[in-house]
Each structure stands twice: as C-alpha cells, then as structure tokens.
Amino acid sequence: xxxxxxxxxxxxxxxxxxxxxxxxxxxxxxxxxxxxxxxxxxxxxxxxxxxxxxxxxxxxxxxxxxxxxxxxxxxxxxxxxxxxxxxxxxxxxxxxxxxxxxxxxxxxxxxxxxxxxxxxxxxxxxxxxxxxxxxxxxxxxxxxxxxxxxxxxxxxxxxxxxxxxxxxxxxxxxxxxxxxxxxxxxxxxxxxxxxxxxxxxxxxxxxxxxxxxxxxxxxxxxxxxxxxxxxxxxxxxxxxxxxxxxxxxxxxxxxxxxxxxxxxxxxxxxxxxxxxxxxxxxxxxxxxxxxxxxxxxxxxxxxxxxxxxxxxxxxxxxxxxxxxxxxxxxxxxxxxxxxxxxxxxxxxxxxxxxxxxxxxxxxxxxxxxxxxxxxxxxxxxxxxxxxxxxxxxxxxxxxxxxxxxxxxxxxxxxxxxxxxxxxxxxxxxxxxxxxxxxxxxxxxxxxxxxxxxxxxxxxxxxxxxxxxxxxxxxxxxxxxxxxxxxxxxxxxxxxxxxxxx
Numbered sequence: 274x275x276x277x278x279x280x281x282x283x284x285x286x287x288x289x290x291x292x293x294x295x296x297x298x299x300x301x302x303x304x305x306x307x308x309x310x311x312x313x314x315x316x317x318x319x320x321x322x323x324x325x326x327x328x329x330x331x332x333x334x335x336x337x338x339x340x341x342x343x344x345x346x347x348x349x350x351x352x353x354x355x356x357x358x359x360x361x362x363x364x365x366x367x368x369x370x371x372x373x374x375x376x377x378x379x380x381x382x383x384x385x386x387x388x389x390x391x392x393x394x395x396x397x398x399x400x401x402x403x404x405x406x407x408x409x410x411x412x413x414x415x416x417x418x419x420x421x422x423x424x425x426x427x428x429x430x431x432x433x434x435x436x437x438x439x440x441x442x443x444x445x446x447x448x449x450x451x452x453x454x455x456x457x458x459x460x461x462x463x464x465x466x467x468x469x470x471x472x473x474x475x476x477x478x479x480x481x482x483x484x485x486x487x488x489x490x491x492x493x494x495x496x497x498x499x500x501x502x503x504x505x506x507x508x509x510x511x512x513x514x515x516x517x518x519x520x521x522x523x524x525x526x527x528x529x530x531x532x533x534x535x536x537x538x539x540x541x542x543x544x545x546x547x548x549x550x551x552x553x554x555x556x557x558x559x560x561x562x563x564x565x566x567x568x569x570x571x572x573x574x575x576x577x578x579x580x581x582x583x584x585x586x587x588x589x590x591x592x593x594x595x596x597x598x599x600x601x602x603x604x605x606x607x608x609x610x611x612x613x614x615x616x617x618x619x620x621x622x623x624x625x626x627x628x629x630x631x632x633x634x635x636x637x638x639x640x641x642x643x644x645x646x647x648x649x650x651x652x653x654x655x656x657x658x659x660x661x662x663x664x665x666x667x668x669x670x671x672x673x674x675x676x677x678x679x680x681x682x683x684x685x686x687x688x689x690x691x692x693x694x695x696x697x698x699x700x701x702x703x704x705x706x707x708x709x710x711x712x713x714x715x716x717x718x719x720x721x722x723x724x725x726x727x728x729x730x731x732x733x734x735x736x737x738x739x740x741x742x743x744x745x746x747x748x749x750x751x752x753x754x755x756x757x758x759x760x761x762x763x764x765x766x767x768x769x770x771x772x773x774x
Contacts, residue, residue, distance in 0.1 A: 420711025
C-alpha cells in the first residue's frame with residue numbers, strides 16, 4: 274500500500290512539472306490534496322513550516338501573496354512567456370549591436386568631423402572663433418539636451434519609430450548645410466536640425482544595446498564603440514577627398530547622401546518584447562507633448578542621488594573638454610603653419626587610438642577584476658595631460674603622437690560611458706541618468722563652449738583655451754574619487770528609509 278501511494282504521489286508530481294524527487298520542494302497544493310490519502314497509508318510528509326533544505330542549488334519559495342511560486346519548474350506556457358520578457362546574452366541582440374555600430378559609424382561624421390567639414394567654408398567667409406564656437410556648441414547643446422526627451426519618447430514609441438525619422442533628419446541637416454551662404458544659416462541647418470536628430474539617434478544607440486545583454490554587456494558594447502570610433506577614422510579621409518575633388522557644396526551633399534545608409538541600421542531595431550510596440554496612448558499632439566514634458570521633469574529627480582550627480586557632472590565636463598578641444602585642434606594646426614590634410618591626419622590618429630582603447634576597455638569591463646571607476650579616473654587624467662601637452666608642441670610628428678595618446682584617453686572613457694551608469698545606478702535607472710547627464714552636457718556646451726571661443730579671440734592664442742579645457746578634465750579625474758563615499762551615502766539613506774518603513 275505504501276509503495277502504491279508513493280507511486281501515485283510521484284505520478285501526480287511529475288504531471289505538474291516535478292520530474293526528480295531528489296529536488297522535491299516543500300508541500301504544494303498538489304501534495305496537500307494527496308495528504309489525507311497518504312496519511313491513511315501511514316506515510317509522513319514534511320510540514321510546510323519545517324520543510325527540508327535538500328540542496329543549496331534549490332531556492333524555495335515562501336509562497337507569499339502576490340509572488341510567483343518558484344518551488345517547481347514553470348510550465349511550458351509560462352516558459353514561453355518568460356522567453357519573450359527576459360533578455361538573453363546573444364541571439365538577435367548581436368544584430369541590434371551591429372546595427373547600432375553602423376549608425377554610430379555614419380553619424381559620427383557629423384559631430385566629431387565638424388571642423389573638417391566646415392572649416393574651409395567658415396575660413397573663406399572670415400568667421401570669427403566666437404561664431405564658430407556658437408555654431409558647434411549650439412549643435413552640442415541641442416544634441417545633448419535631447420537626452421532627457423529620449424526616455425519619454427521611447428515610452429510613447431518603439432525604438433525603431435524614433436530611430437528611422439532621426440536618421441532621415443541627420444542626412445537632411447548636411448544636405449541643407451551644403452546650400453549655406455552664411456554662418457548664421459548653419460545654426461539652423463547644422464546646429465538645430467542636425468543637433469536634435471543626431472542627439473536622439475546617438476543616445477538611442479547607447480541605450481538600446483545594454484538592454485539586450487546582461488553578463489556579456491561589455492562585449493556587445495565593444496561592437497557599438499567600434500562603430501563610434503570608425504566614424505572619426507574614415508570620416509575625415511572621406512570628407513577631405515570629396516572636398517578636394519568636388520568642393521564644399523558637392524562634398525557636403527554627397528556626405529549627406531552617405532548618411533542615409535543609417536536607415537538600414539535603424540530598420541533593424543525591434544522591441545525587446547512583442548507587446549512593446551508603439552504605445553496605445555492618445556496621439557493628441559498637445560497631450561503627447563505634455564506627457565513627454567512631465568516624464569522629463571520626473572526623470573530629473575535622479576539627481577537627488579550623489580552617485581548620479583557625480584556621473585552627470587563628470588560626464589558634462591569631460592565631454593565638453595574633449596569635444597571643444599577637437600573643434601579647436603584643426604584651426605590650431607593650420608595656425609601653426611601646417612596644411613588642412615595634416616589636421617585631418619591628427620583627427621584620424623586620435624580616432625584609431627580611440628578605437629583601440631574603447632574596444633579593449635569595453636571587453637575588459639566584463640571581467641570581475643576590472644574597476645570602472647579607476648578606468649574613468651585614469652582616462653580623464655590622460656585627456657587632461659595630452660590636451661595640455663598639445664599646447665606646448667610645434668612639431669607635426671609629436672602633435673600626431675600626442676593626439677594618439679589623447680585618443681586613448683577618450684576611448685577609455687567612452688568605452689564605459691553607458692556601462693558605468695548601469696554599474697552604479699542599475700539598468701532601470703540607465704535612461705533617466707543618461708538623459709540627465711546629457712542635459713548637463715548641453716548646458717555646459719551653451720555656456721562653456723562659447724566662452725572658450727571668446728578666450729581664444731581675446732588672447733589670440735589657442736593654447737590659453739586648451740589650458741582651460743585641460744583643467745576641466747583634471748577636475749573630472751578628481752571627482753571620481755568621491756564615488757565610493759557617494760555609494761555609502763546612498764546605502765545609508767536607503768537603509769534608513771527601509772528601517773523607517
């Protein structure tokens with residue numbers, strides 16, 4: 274009788290997904306239904322309050338209300354549902370990473386190659402350094418200020434629905450700029466149209482890749498940053514060749530046409546889950562804008578965390594330092610008596626080293642021994658030191674070498690630009706923290722950037738402006754020393770709130 278009862282118990286458990294009695298969990302509803310019959314056969318069952326801990330590999334559920342019972346393997350229907358919700362390290366995520374890399378390679382011709390594209394035109398019409406600073410920094414302000422808007426837009430629309438229109442406007446910005454007859458026109462065509470479209474598309478690529486990966490997030494990020502670095506490597510060579518062959522107008526038109534290929538990458542983006550297509554919210558334009566504004570304001574509350582504040586401030590100062598330096602560098606090289614081609618080679622050398630460093634740092638970030646905070650500190654220190662060294666050198670070969678070292682620092686920082694946010698803030702806070710960081714970056718560009726150009730005009734020296742940019746990067750390196758204290762502060766605050774509840 275006992276044997277037959279045990280066999281009935283085994284059969285009933287197997288029919289409900291428990292296939293190995295060595296890992297039988299605490300009594301479930303199935304066992305409870307069989308309990309009267311088993312007790313009649315004098316078979317003892319463990320009570321729910323004293324269930325045995327058979328193995329460390331089994332995590333028993335407390336069967337708390339509202340929580341999923343993990344005491345048995347999920348049924349097939351549940352497994353299929355979870356597969357649509359959980360993200361595996363692989364599969365279609367690799368396609369998304371490659372698509373993002375393609376987009377970044379193309380659109381990074383627009384920002385980092387600003388001086389290469391427009392310096393011949395701006396020099397021909399006698400544009401001052403202050404005006405050049407306003408054009409570039411207005412672009413960067415709008416580019417980065419679109420960051421806080423991206424999260425709310427993604428709540429309303431899918432990744433693809435935001436990416437495809439953005440790619441079209443990126444190409445349109447250069448096509449419009451080809452017909453510019455004044456520096457003021459570039460503020461509209463390049464700074465406004467290009468700024469918001471490039472900003473949305475660039476930031477979307479940085480955000481989408483981490484959502485498709487977990488333990489292999491660094492490797493996937495390496496693919497992304499490879500595209501980021503390839504743009505400044507190939508872009509100056511392409512633009513220089515086109516301008517020498519066809520002149521500013523046609524070269525810019527062709528470059529804009531090349532950027533249309535980013536639509537291929539944008540079309541490959543798809544939602545993490547089948548049910549996360551465009552939101553079914555009311556599409557009334559006024560209500561849509563109101564929801565986006567309210568969501569953006571809500572995301573600003575992330576700055577209450579010292580961790581987020583350190584990430585945002587250091588990101589703002591670092592990006593302003595190296596992008597403004599990259600804007601001044603071609604003008605400084607030509608002012609030193611070298612050619613436009615020599616300036617292009619300096620940009621390319623920095624981009625090659627940027628690629629090497631960003632790939633290496635991204636892959637290393639998956640290793641347990643890797644310290645992202647130390648990496649950020651060292652990278653910003655390298656940016657500061659090389660920026661300062663550049664202002665004291667006149668020899669072209671040494672200038673190219675210093676630009677290579679500078680590229681290593683930039684690559685080291687950008688290789689973990691989004692991953693360090695995930696590390697300290699978590700994947701759930703990636704989008705709001707990223708958006709707030711970019712908002713501060715934009716505010717710095719609209720204030721610090723033109724000031725750098727004004728310093729250059731007043732001092733008649735590019736070196737003085739580079740001293741200021743170097744000091745900003747050094748300040749960021751020092752700021753990362755306070756991250757451990759910020760983490761402890763947030764932990765104490767969270768523990769205090771939990772104990773109060």
